[in-house]
Amino acid sequence: MDRTSCTIRQTVLTDAAALVRFRAQIVRQTEFMLKGAEDPQGSLLEQAQWVERFAAHPTSMQCCAVTAHGVIVGLGSITGGEFLRNRHVGTLSVGVLQSHWRRGLGQALVQTCVDWARVNRLMIKLNLQVHASNGSARQLYAKLGFEVEGILRREAKLGNNYDDLIAMGLWLRRRDECAGSAPG
Numbered sequence: 001m002d003r004t005s006c007t008i009r010q011t012v013l014t015d016a017a018a019l020v021r022f023r024a025q026i027v028r029q030t031e032f033m034l035k036g037a038e039d040p041q042g043s044l045l046e047q048a049q050w051v052e053r054f055a056a057h058p059t060s061m062q063c064c065a066v067t068a069h070g071v072i073v074g075l076g077s078i079t080g081g082e083f084l085r086n087r088h089v090g091t092l093s094v095g096v097l098q099s100h101w102r103r104g105l106g107q108a109l110v111q112t113c114v115d116w117a118r119v120n121r122l123m124i125k126l127n128l129q130v131h132a133s134n135g136s137a138r139q140l141y142a143k144l145g146f147e148v149e150g151i152l153r154r155e156a157k158l159g160n161n162y163d164d165l166i167a168m169g170l171w172l173r174r175r176d177e178c179a180g181s182a183p184g
């Protein structure tokens with residue numbers, strides 16, 4: 001099975017139950033999400049509210065990878081800034097169930113987010129934070145053009161140890177399109 005067996009699309013309200021199941025699984029499969037299995041997971045109502053928030057906010061979106069049987073096996077999102085002064089920047093997040101790793105889904109989800117942000121005239125930049133020891137995700141982001149912007153020392157806990165978080169960013173526009181700002 002490759003990524004073409006899955007559909008990538010934006011999440012809708014009727015995905016709430018599948019999103020609860022997806023989140024319950026993924027937090028048990030990776031240490032590299034900041035919200036872990038030990039943290040409270042969103043209820044059905046909360047998942048539905050999140051879907052609505054992603055759809056309603058001008059610089060936020062959430063997309064999923066769905067199998068032919070309707071199972072959500074991957075999720076990508078952009079959370080746009082809350083205020084007028086930072087809504088031009090969105091924070092990217094991605095996760096794929098272990099059973100579906102290395103089939104191109106992670107890349108397809110991130111690319112879908114980037115393509116969406118590029119045509120959103122309010123946005124100029126995507127950012128993210130990734131664990132220093134998360135080699136797969138760092139390679140994925142670098143492949144799609146994200147650049148390292150800084151290192152947050154011992155910002156995340158991994159078991160009994162600490163890990164650095166690497167801040168990465170992707171500029172969505174050319175310098176002359178970002179009125180008053182100076183990327184690079």
Ligand SMILES: CC(C)(COP(=O)(O)OP(=O)(O)OC[C@H]1O[C@@H](n2cnc3c(N)ncnc32)[C@H](O)[C@@H]1OP(=O)(O)O)[C@@H](O)C(=O)NCCC(=O)NCCS
Nearest residue numbers: 030032095096101102103104105106107130136137139140
């Ligand atoms: C990181 C993650 C999203 C990658 O998803 P995926 O569907 O397996 O990735 P893809 O098959 O689309 O791979 C795309 C690129 O990512 C990189 N990559 C993915 N897995 C990799 C691995 N095990 N080792 C090295 N590079 C890897 C490669 O650059 C790859 O491109 P290539 O196939 O040309 O080598 C997935 O491993 C995951 O969900 N991990 C747990 C959650 C997580 O870490 N999320 C990111 C938090 S910041």
